[in-house]
Amino acid sequence: MPQHLFRLDSSRPFTDQEKTGHNRWHPEVPPVATVKPGDSFRVDCREWFDGAIRNDDSADDIRDAPVSKVHALSGPFAIEGAEPGDLLIVDILDVGPIPQEDSGPLAGQGWGYTGIFAKQNGGSFLVDQFPDAYKAIWDFSGQTATSRHVPGVSFTGIIHPGLMGTAPSADLLARWNAREQALIDTDPHRLPPLALPPEPQDAILGTLSGDAHDRVAAEAARTAPPRENGGNQDIKNLTRGTRIFYPVYVIGANFSVGDLHFSQGDGEITFCGGIEMGGFLDLHVDLIKGGMETYGVTENAIFMPGNTDPQYAEWISFSGTSVTLDGEQRYLDSQLAYQRACLHAIDYLSKFGYSPEQAYLLLGAAPVEGRFSGVVDIPNSCATIYIPTAIFDIDVRPSASGPAQIDPGIGAPRSSF
Secondary structure, eight states, X not given: OOEEEEOOOTTSOTTSSSSOXXXXXXXXXXXXXXXXXXXXXXXXXXXXXXXXXXXXXXXXXXXXXXXXXXXXXXXXXXXXXXXXXXXXXXXXXXXXXXXXXXXXXXXXXXXEEEEEOOGGGTOXXXXXXOOSEEEEEEEEXXXXXXXXXXXXXXXXXOOEXXXXXXXXXXXXXXXXXXXXXHHHHTXXXXXXXXXXXXXXXXXXXXXXXXXXXXXXHHHOBOSSSXXXXXXXOOOTTOOTTOXXXXXXXXXXXXXXXXXEESOOOTTOTTEEEEEEOOEEEEEEEEEETTHHHHTTOSSOOXXXXXXXXXXXXXXXXXXXXXXXXXXXXXXXXXXXXXXXXXXXXXXXXXXXXXXXXXXXXXXXXXXXEEEXXXXXSTTOXXXXXXXXXXXXXXXXXXXXXXXOOOOOTTOOOEEOO
């Protein structure tokens, strides 16, 4: 096993550990350790809500989830010799749930969860159709996930970190805050909000304290969106064997990681759409000096996904176009087209006995594939969602005999404000 640089005790909260991570982006968050190019090391990761979500049949914890506390990130890790303009190479050697534990109160101890977030507390990709909070608990057996809340399916998880990235420079951070505040100002009372401004409450900033903590907390960016540094990109294929190239904006790069998922569908469409869990990663790091200029990389990461994905051979797919539910034509709106594709899949699965909420949770958690299939044929974009047929206990293909019916069981817990 590589050197274990960031250990977490499952019995203690994120802020009461041997080393303190962080939940905001800022160049002044102190590194927890320094590694050399060519080093391999192990990192423990807390699930993104630090144990606030429970293995039960209520969605109250999703409804009341403390969004100002996320994400619980491990790091930053300084890389010796890294300078602005370099590319940081990160290899995922291994990733998995909390090791050597198969049951317990924390997601990752034999189980994980998917949540549809309520409109008043984060929302989701289909928030107008699903304004309340819902939850599904998934049990792990090796690489397989099943759920008492979404019965009749089982699938192989593509375990991956939802969030990895380098620290922003002070200039880049200022640009983030300015552009996101300008967006918020266009509709400051919108639910869900258009963006999340800096929030000092619940800010965790490593070992910073006193006036320094308060100043940085007032400036630091929330970790919810993906940005130029990588961040919360939620790319399900970044699993074992993946290599990522991150732009470096500060001395040491200050790399952080977290938000582990046992599985996820493309888009993480329920917002808490992957199967959230705590666990571990084994990482290897290296540098390409001056790589940002050499390869024309200034505001994005480059990925070489791993080749350990489950091999599904047959799919059933659904398309959507950029026309609203009210029949309004939109011009090449691929986001809307993907929403419509997801809604068509939900409507279809409902014919087999699933509730719409169960179908929605399934699309967020199972390794479905989302694609922008046409983006040039005015006025309609076409997006598609592909669902592997092998994950179902029944045959979900259309046939002359009509849809078979599953037993929906206890259903997905619901909680409303």
